[in-house]
Amino acid sequence: MIIENSLPILLSRLDFAWITSMHILWTPMTIGMSWLLFIMEVAWLRTGNERWYKLNRFVEKIFIINFGAGVATGVTMEMAFGILYGPFSQAVGPFFGNILGFETITAFMYEAGFIGLMVFGWGKISKGMHLFATFNVGLSSSLSAMWILVANSWMQTPNGVVLKDGLFQVTNWWNAILNDNFQWGFPHMWVATVELALFVLAGLSAFFILKNRNADLFTKLLKPVLLALIIVTPLQIFIGDSIGRVVAHTQPTSLAAMEGHYHTYLPDGKVNTGWHLIAIPNAKNDGNVFAITIPHVLSLLETHTLNGKVTGMDSFPANDRPDVWVPFYSFRVMVAIGFFLFLIAIWGNWLRLRGKLNASELRKRPWFLRAVVFSAFLPYLAIWCGWWTREVGRQPWVVNGLMRTYQGTSHMPVAMEIIWWVGYIFFELTVWAGSWYFFTRVIKKGVDDIPDSSTLFENHGDNAEAHPGGGHVTPTFASKPMLRSDR
């Protein structure tokens, strides 16, 4: 058994995997949705059409619950590198630490500074200032994603550094930041966030149309969203293929695990070109007990030739091979979801071509609407699976080829690792259940009680009535504590 699968190390991996998986449930929606909110706000300001304002304010309620959950789980992430992987944090400090520092200073704080203005600033700051705040939330959250992907991609392809005196010292900043994996890894993640946000909007719209609540309003939202999806979903498949080939070149063990590809050559000496639809790896992790295999497909995918050689697990020592189960199946689930979402986008746009994208026609096609609602959940699973593929495929390395996971693990007893995990299972599940429950509450309330945008700047003063559902707190007198005479 490789040392990374011994109990203390496995537990530290699970501890980190759990908090990461529960954090990545929230951030993609923030990143993607902030731009969509920005677009809706621009649409409102340019056209003056009230529906974009209403939709914006409605989606924003879901957005802020989601954001709160993201902050709640994100502060832990920022500390967990040092807590669970102290020696790793120390060794990678010169590069990875700097990048995480960049992230907190240029993105995390930036985002937190403007999100309060964006959500609670309606009617307190001018429309232009509010649009600026929304724009900054979008920019900062995308910057945040970029830095995190720089850091994580560098763990996959640690370019531009040399390991000296126990530290990964940077020799070339540009190579380290724009490392091989980052070039496609960041676009893949960023487009995933947009795809997720678009499908959440599409799913919300479909749900309201299905329930015949504000069906016309939400059809107006569904139409541009479906149009965007017909561009985004195939783009994501293309980017995914590109990152796959980067992995094939830079992390052959990860690719072999993703494909359950154990043998470079077949027993008769020919190149093993078979791609497994499904496979059951054996306990020794040196072959498949059972597999459904299609010849030539693997070579076609990875080398774009019929019989190209793809390096198998048997080219690497047993203790350098990652587990196959997780990367193999999570990779397949992710790919399947990617194609399924593409089909949904095609379906929707085919309806558009036939002129069926209006509320009454859509309501005659409940299965389409149900499929779209279902699709709103799938990007979450796809993002999970993609991240698991990435992280488990890199094992047993924490910094690919340079530092093994056990060398980066903190000094802590097994009991403590279990307590951490159990505690976070409780807290993260509470956050998850609570957030999803309150999403349903917001959806149940719907858009009808959102006041007209013309009421935004009213009701300042002592007799102010609070806006129901506006999240709007009225100061009883403006800035008196700040006035000179009051000091």
Next chain:
Amino acid sequence: MDLLSIGRIAGTLTTWWWLLLSLAFFLYIATDGTDLGAGIFALFSQDEEERGAIMASMAGMWDGNESWLVVAGGVLFGAFPLVYGSAFNYLMIPLMFALWGIISRAVAFEFHIHAQKSKRFWGWAFALGSLFATFFAGVSLGATLQGFPMKSGLAAKIAATGYSTPIMHFSGGILDFLTPFSIWTGFGAVIAASLAGGLYLCARFIPGDSIHERARNWTNIASLLALGAIVVTLIWSYAIFPWAAAKWTGSDWWIWLAWIIIVLLFAYKSSMNHSVRKDFSAMMWGIGVVALLWAAMWATIFPYVVPDTWTIVAAANPADSIAVFTLFMTGFFPIMIMYNWYQIWVFRGRFSKKLAYAGH
């Protein structure tokens, strides 16, 4: 001496980051301290309406304030990764509890508004979360002042051979952080936050409002407790930290004495402003007290990041990384302070309990 030697420049830059680290931590304590203290105040709220009003009063600001902690963590990771990777390992248990507190109060902010039957639950999650986060942050601070044992080689508790590294990792027990002093600093943090929270609530709610009036009494009690806590902490630190005692009674003893007098002056100004209901001024003088004490603590620690464990120079990133960090990140500090200030400015003004809650 060669003024332009790399080692000298790097030493200066790392000291600069040590100062920025203390600034980031200070901004966290100053801004989120009031929020946390108001949360502790909410433990004693009689009804959910009051907790809701307290939460609503900071709805637009709390995450900006709390993010200074993340910035401090990021600066620690970016400039002093050797401390980040060992101190956080040492502080695993207190940080874990503090983080659980932070999680509880962060989601409570969003959930309390929408909740109907579970308002009570989220109200308590907010109040208890604030208490836990404050107490264990204080424990972490006290534990850090005491230092921790380290050794090089493999850190994980497994039998593996063939790996060596010169880097010093944390090597003590997981309960090493737990001492009478660290427990005391936990209580000290709760007292300090309670005072800050009281001053904040007085400034935030209209005189005559039930929250304002209760916060007044609360602040009066907390300020006495805080004065006592400062005295106890100083004496205790003098007794157990030779590095502190040596500095305080060395040839520069008069600076420390003058500093204490300035602290007392600030505390007096705060209390005078409080008594005539100039609550915003009272809060700012109170934050001034925190700033002075915080600066004094860091001056006492110098030249360490963690006393007797990591010096600034030993803990710092290599010169090249520090230079890059300085070039690209320093300029963001005034920008961050600017937009955090703007955010607080937008949401300024006093509320009444009823209005804040209804808007909530």
